[in-house]
Amino acid sequence: MLRRPSSVQAQLLASLLAAVVLVWSVATAVTWRDASHELEELLDSHLAQAAALLVAQQAHGLEHDDSSMDAPTLHRYAPRVAFQVWHEGQLALRSSNAPTEPMVPLVRSAAGQAAPVSPRHTGALDTALSTVDIAGTAWRVFTALGAESDVQVIVGEQLASRQAIGLAMLRGMLWPLALSLPLLAALVWWAVHRGLAPLRTLSQQLAVRPPHDTTAVTMPGAQPPAEMAPLVDALNGLLDRIKDMVASERRFTADAAHELRTPIAGIRAQAQVALAETDAEERRHALLATLAGCDRASHLVEQLLTLSRLEAGNAPPMQRLDLSALTRQVAASVVPMALARRQNWSLDADQASWIMGNPALVSALLRNLLDNAMRYSPDGAEVAVTLAPAGDQVQLTVEDSGPGLSDDELGRLGQRFFRVLGSGQPGSGLGWSIVQRIAAAHDAQIRAGRSSRLGGLQVSVRWPAA
Amino acid sequence: MRILLAEDDPLLGDGLRAGLRQAGFQVDWVRDGQAAEREMRAHPYAAAVLDLGLPRLDGMQVLSQVRHAGVRLPVLILTARDAIPDRIKGLDAGADDYIVKPIDLDELAARLRALVRRAHGQADERLHVGEVVLDPASRSVHRQGQPIGLSPREFDLLQALMLNADRVLSREQLEQQLYSWGQEVDSNAVEFHVHNLRKKLGAPFIQTVRGIGYMVSRPAAGTPC
Numbered sequence: 217m218l219r220r221p222s223s224v225q226a227q228l229l230a231s232l233l234a235a236v237v238l239v240w241s242v243a244t245a246v247t248w249r250d251a252s253h254e255l256e257e258l259l260d261s262h263l264a265q266a267a268a269l270l271v272a273q274q275a276h277g278l279e280h281d282d283s284s285m286d287a288p289t290l291h292r293y294a295p296r297v298a299f300q301v302w303h304e305g306q307l308a309l310r311s312s313n314a315p316t317e318p319m320v321p322l323v324r325s326a327a328g329q330a331a332p333v334s335p336r337h338t339g340a341l342d343t344a345l346s347t348v349d350i351a352g353t354a355w356r357v358f359t360a361l362g363a364e365s366d367v368q369v370i371v372g373e374q375l376a377s378r379q380a381i382g383l384a385m386l387r388g389m390l391w392p393l394a395l396s397l398p399l400l401a402a403l404v405w406w407a408v409h410r411g412l413a414p415l416r417t418l419s420q421q422l423a424v425r426p427p428h429d430t431t432a433v434t435m436p437g438a439q440p441p442a443e444m445a446p447l448v449d450a451l452n453g454l455l456d457r458i459k460d461m462v463a464s465e466r467r468f469t470a471d472a473a474h475e476l477r478t479p480i481a482g483i484r485a486q487a488q489v490a491l492a493e494t495d496a497e498e499r500r501h502a503l504l505a506t507l508a509g510c511d512r513a514s515h516l517v518e519q520l521l522t523l524s525r526l527e528a529g530n531a532p533p534m535q536r537l538d539l540s541a542l543t544r545q546v547a548a549s550v551v552p553m554a555l556a557r558r559q560n561w562s563l564d565a566d567q568a569s570w571i572m573g574n575p576a577l578v579s580a581l582l583r584n585l586l587d588n589a590m591r592y593s594p595d596g597a598e599v600a601v602t603l604a605p606a607g608d609q610v611q612l613t614v615e616d617s618g619p620g621l622s623d624d625e626l627g628r629l630g631q632r633f634f635r636v637l638g639s640g641q642p643g644s645g646l647g648w649s650i651v652q653r654i655a656a657a658h659d660a661q662i663r664a665g666r667s668s669r670l671g672g673l674q675v676s677v678r679w680p681a682a
Numbered sequence: 683m684r685i686l687l688a689e690d691d692p693l694l695g696d697g698l699r700a701g702l703r704q705a706g707f708q709v710d711w712v713r714d715g716q717a718a719e720r721e722m723r724a725h726p727y728a729a730a731v732l733d734l735g736l737p738r739l740d741g742m743q744v745l746s747q748v749r750h751a752g753v754r755l756p757v758l759i760l761t762a763r764d765a766i767p768d769r770i771k772g773l774d775a776g777a778d779d780y781i782v783k784p785i786d787l788d789e790l791a792a793r794l795r796a797l798v799r800r801a802h803g804q805a806d807e808r809l810h811v812g813e814v815v816l817d818p819a820s821r822s823v824h825r826q827g828q829p830i831g832l833s834p835r836e837f838d839l840l841q842a843l844m845l846n847a848d849r850v851l852s853r854e855q856l857e858q859q860l861y862s863w864g865q866e867v868d869s870n871a872v873e874f875h876v877h878n879l880r881k882k883l884g885a886p887f888i889q890t891v892r893g894i895g896y897m898v899s900r901p902a903a904g905t906p907c
Contacts, residue, residue: 477762478691481784485697488787492704502700509693 228408233401237393244389252382259378260345260356266299267344267360267371274301274308274367296374298355304366319357319370320348347375414444430459468527472520479516483509519646522580526653532574534658536682539610540565540603542575546582547601554590554599565603569610571679573658581654584647585614585675593618598670610681615667615674626664651675683728683798683818683841684708684859688718688744689760690737694783698731698760701787706821706834707794708862715739722748725858727755728798728845731790734761734772742775749776756797760785795819802845809844811898814883816844830882835860839875843888843898852895872896 298314300307302322310316344359354375361368414435421433432452440448483506490502543565554561571578589599593616602613621629629648655662660679667674685702689695690713699709710727712718715736722730722744734741745757756778761768764782772780778797781790795818799807809816815824821837823830832840842859843851851859853872860875861867868874876888876896889897 474762474764477783478694481762482691482694482697484784485694485701485787489697489700489704492787493700498700502697505693505696512693 225405225408225412229401229404232404233397236400237397240393244386244393247389248382248386251385255378255381255385259373260358263345263356263358263371263373264360267358267369270299270301270309270369270371271360271362271367274303274362274369296377298372300370302368302370308367314372315350319350319355319372320346320359322368348372414441418444418448428462430455430462432456468524475516476513479509479513483513516646519650523646523650523653526577526650526657532577532657534572534574536570537573537575537578539569539571539573539578539612539679540567542578543582543601543603543612546579546586550583550586550590557590557595559590559593559596560598561601562599563601565601567603567605569603569605569679570682571610571658572682573679577654577657581651581677582612584651585612585677588647589614589616589618589673589675592616593672597672600670605681606678608681610679611676612679613674613676615670616672617667617670618672620666620672621664629664651677683794683838684710684725684862685794686718686721686725686727686730687711688713688715688730688736688741689733690714690735691733698787698790702731702791702794705787705791706818706837707791708838708860708865710862713737715741715744719744719747722753722755723751726855728859729756729758729794729801731758731760731794732777734759734763734768742771745772745775745777754801756794756801758790758793758797760790792819798845809841809847811844811847812887812901814840814844814887816841825883832879832882833875835871836875836879836882839872840879840883843896846897848897848899850891850894850897855895 296313298311298319299309300311300314300319301309302318305322307316307318346357346359348355348357350372355372356375356378357370357372359368359370417435418433418440432455433448435444435448439445486502486505486509490499490506493499493502544563547561547563551561586601589601593599598617600613600615602611602615604611604613652662655677658679660677662675662677664673664675666672683706685707687695687698687702687709689698689711692713695711695713699711702709710721710725712721713736716738718730718732718736718741719739721727732741732745736744739747741759741761745759748757757776758779758781759772759777760781760783761772762783769780778800779793781793795807799818807817807819809818813826816837817823818841821834823832823837823840838860839856842856856872857867860871876890880888887898889899891897
């Protein structure tokens with residue numbers, strides 16, 4: 217399943233907005249809770265005060281008034297506020313929206329003494345407060361007793377009106393948030409977009425860059441921002457490495473083409489000679505030389521392919537293999553040529569020596585080493601191949617009684633197409649490079665020097681034993 | 683014509699030597715730069731074919747060293763290096779021609795003949811002295827329009843003399859032009875070939891300068907021949 221790539225901009229935007237909403241909401245909740253509590257107390261005290269006022273008024277002269285008198289409605293909130301004044305169990309005064317029944321059960325005292333306590337005398341406001349249900353509506357009711365206990369004043373307020381205030385307050389706090397969120401989002405989006413501009417510039421620059429362009433990436437204008445400098449540096453480091461690699465590949469291709477020219481020139485010259493030659497023996501010589509040239513060219517191509525496969529950097533599949541058996545096998549293919557040159561070869565590899573390796577590559581390494589020993593040692597030379605354990609390693613040594621190499625030549629071994637000069641041998645100049653690469657792929661150490669036993673070249677390869 | 687071939691590749695060297703011999707050259711083959719430098723100084727070759735990637739001494743160094751020593755023989759560089767800067771460097775170091783491998787043997791022979799001709803200040807490929815015309819490309823000689831049959835040695839000797847018309851060549855110089863290494867030189871081979879040439883071309887054509895050697899001379903201007 218395809219996943220959409222995450223966007224830094226979207227992530228930043230989402231998390232910033234979420235944080236704003238969260239903080240704001242918590243602040244709102246806390247404020248609302250505190251304010252509601254304060255409001256509750258304030259309104260309760262208002263109820264108490266209104267009741268006290270009515271009680272005081274009642275004491276001064278409403279005794280003779282008509283009991284059914286209604287108080288006028290003075291305010292739009294008034295329908296939500298109601299009061300009743302009861303005198304000796306009779307409704308003496310009520311607001312127009314107050315029911316004719318007592319909003320709370322009336323206090324009756326057998327002794328005619330006032331049972332509930334006047335707030336003025338006790339200050340116990342809460343005891344006189346209650347929440348009741350009247351005709352399906354919740355009321356907050358305060359009951360006060362007059363100085364003479366036959367007067368009871370009940371003041372009520374619809375709870376809904378309190379909730380309306382609370383909600384209005386909440387709205388007041390949440391509306392600005394709701395309004396400012398899109399604005400904030402736009403602002404954040406713009407800021408992030410602007411902040412990411414160098415990244416976009418960089419990607420545009422890279423997108424239009426031709427593949428061969430490995431010059432350093434530069435940010436237009438001044439320095440890249442501090443956060444981007446490591447990215448740009450790393451990118452430029454990579455480009456440098458790519459440049460080196462491409463240059464080395466190009467050099468290799470050019471070198472390889474040049475190296476192929478000489479055998480091809482040889483083949484062409486020999487073929488042309490054979491074509492023009494009238495002497496049968498001379499023509500035969502030229503044709504044989506043409507064939508030898510073809511073999512040499514194909515050997516060079518083979519070596520080039522081996523090398524390029526090795527340089528591609530793919531780890532070859534490894535398996536446990538017996539180096540001594542492989543050495544005997546490769547030696548068997550080289551020795552006939554060595555015998556033809558009357559060379560005296562000895563092979564000491566009787567003990568099985570197990571290593572982890574790729575059979576094809578290890579064979580190629582052995583063939584190159586033994587082939588070199590055969591080619592670059594003179595006729596009648598002595599060549600010794602030894603395989604012996606060395607600690608937790610296996611050491612293969614190939615030494616000969618040939619002229620060996622000078623220090624300068626030893627230093628240049630492994631340069632592509634470097635051939636030991638004056639040997640008269642048509643090597644590809646790639647053998648040592650191949651040996652080195654294969655050894656490296658197997659974590660084997662390789663060393664070339666002078667043989668103390670035979671006086672010529674000595675090459676030793678140490679493999680980790682398996 | 684005797685030329686020096688400096689090429690380290692056994693196959694190519696062998697092929698070039700055989701091919702140039704077929705084209706009528708005497709070829710001395712050396713396989714490293716030091717030998718090339720030594721031989722160019724030591725022998726009066728008509729021309730040299732020089733590979734650049736030579737062991738011991740690079741072809742470019744060989745060239746600048748012999749040029750520095752005043753050796754003027756025409757040098758043709760034959761190499762796998764085809765980059766323009768390499769060509770320029772080669773020509774600037776004193777090469778007279780620069781060819782990239784691989785090469786057609788006939789073209790190589792033609793270029794060598796052209797180099798030799800130019801080195802002797804000629805515009806025409808054919809050599810004219812008096813009534814005798816020598817064509818190096820077809821290895822033919824005509825006298826008054828009539829073909830003259832010559833042996834390869836006689837042809838080489840006549841070519842050497844005609845290339846150096848009005849100059850005296852010693853017997854040793856002529857021997858060096860005629861024989862490459864390892865070829866047996868008869869002590870009076872030159873006299874023998876000169877004798878035969880005189881029979882075929884008329885006795886006065888080759889003059890003997892007593893005690894020095896032989897020469898052919900162009901007729902003086904205005905003198906009927």
